[in-house]
Amino acid sequence: MARLYMVVQVGGIVTLDNSIGNEMSHELGHNYGLGHYPGGFIGTLHRPANQINSTWGWDSDKNLFLPNFNVVKSGTQACYNGQCLDPFNEYRFGNDSMGGGAPHVPSVNAFTLYTPYTAKIIQSFLEGKAVFSETSSTGFVKWDVESQSMREWENKVPDKTYGSLSPSTSDEASVASKLAKYDGVKVHFYNGNWTDNIHIPAASSDNIGKVLTVGHSAGWGTTLHINGGTVSVKSGFAKNYRSDGSQWVEGESLSLTKTRKPIRHGVPVTTLLGYFDPEKQLTSYIYPALHGSYGMVYPDDTELASSSNHCHLAVTTSEGVKNYALANHRFTPSRMNQFHINIETATQPSKAEIICGGNPVVSRALESPRQEPKVYILPSAE
Structure with missing residues (x-):
């Protein structure tokens, strides 16, 4: 059956x-x-x-x-x-x-x-669920109990990730290693979890845009080594530093989410699924392309993904290469990460390749649909 x-x-x-x-x-x-x-x-x-x-x-x-x-x-x-x-x-x-x-x-x-x-x-x-809406300025609507109507709703998805740093591993090399994997690093000192010094690597093109968040509630002070000098850190201290490529500048903490809006609604899509290991220890792979008759397509992440400091999925289409940002770290320490991305079939995607740190990890040629997908529309009250 x-x-x-x-x-x-x-x-x-x-x-x-x-x-x-x-x-x-x-x-x-x-x-x-x-x-x-x-x-x-x-x-x-x-x-x-x-x-x-x-x-x-x-x-x-x-x-x-x-x-x-x-x-x-x-x-x-x-x-x-x-x-x-x-x-x-x-x-x-x-x-x-x-x-x-x-x-x-x-x-x-x-x-x-x-x-x-x-x-x-x-x-x-x-x-409690949002639904796609082509007429909404955000791309979605959701039921609002107070107004008893469908209202526009923002689709906020995870974008940035903090890595936690133990005070016992606060030497410069350990901090640099964490910054290479995550968008930001958090360290908090408290009684029983304290050290007398923390060393921050020099701001450079390798960590530009990365954020360091330091908090302190211990009874003993700590010395923060940053920008070639030192900062005295005592109980009540809470600051964020962002690398501009030449200096660590005081600023705001990371915004961990971003708003995503579909750019195409209800179009034939080529769906790419697979697993990748940003640590390059396990074998990454991309499944053969799936094809659907009705899907949503989001904009690519060309500016972010093209950076040599990030992992990304590069998809060759008739409109050129589209890049989609992938995480630089494992979400679960013992497992690879998954990805699931829709590409508009009309752009004729022909190749998908995962790239981390500027180096190819795995690639796959993509086949076109063998027949035109059919669309079935169910009756709706809208």
Whole structure:
């Protein structure tokens, strides 16, 4: 039997053997954070109109109500763990999709009706997620409870990363090694975690733009060796220094996120997936290109990624080489990093290469789609 993989914009991926029937409703429920038999007897069974957790469904395409009971008379009770509901005029009340349910009128609507209990959980899940919007100045909108409307929302993603420095490894070589891997280095002195000196390497083109954050709450002072001189560091000290290539200049801490907005909505995309090791100890690799009919594309990071101090993914297209910044350090110390990047298929991407420190790590030739991807648009209220 063919297996269907469906990407869900607000949550993740649903894996199905059948795209109709309870399987579809059930697996979507997991995507929305539901487990099996949510709420037990209270949430799993549909109920009569004089009880909580009772409602019919509404098919807005066909303008039809969907009953919350089976349409074939059986006279049987609906039960969960020994607790039962009597039928309505011999029609058995239905089960929720997450609790053994099935479509009540499959000839009209092929999906299972959620109980109000689970529908409320799904509604809260959806309200907490942003969705793509081509008309939004930020590229996204999200439900705002206060105004009871969809409002523009900024998509802020991790951009910079601090590395922590132990006072016991505060010699110049150790600090330089940390600065080479991270966008900034933090060190904080406190009682039991203290040293009398910390040595900062000279500002240079190797560390330009990097930030050093120093904090102190220990009972003993420390001497900070920086810019060819010294600074006395005592309890209450908290400063940030940014390298301008020639000096470490006092300033603000790192901004760890940046706002990302798609530049293309709903276009055929070539998706690049793979793993890379910025420490070059494990074998990095790029998977064969995947092709989709409907995706979002973000701008590349040409200025940042082209720096010899960074890792980046270089993609050869008909519009030239596009560079996408990758992390210079492992997010998990014992594992490689993952990457997942969409390229607009119309730009004919032909080669992907990971480069770290100016040196190629791995590359792959990219194949074009073997057939034109099809786009299927589901009805929407918008």
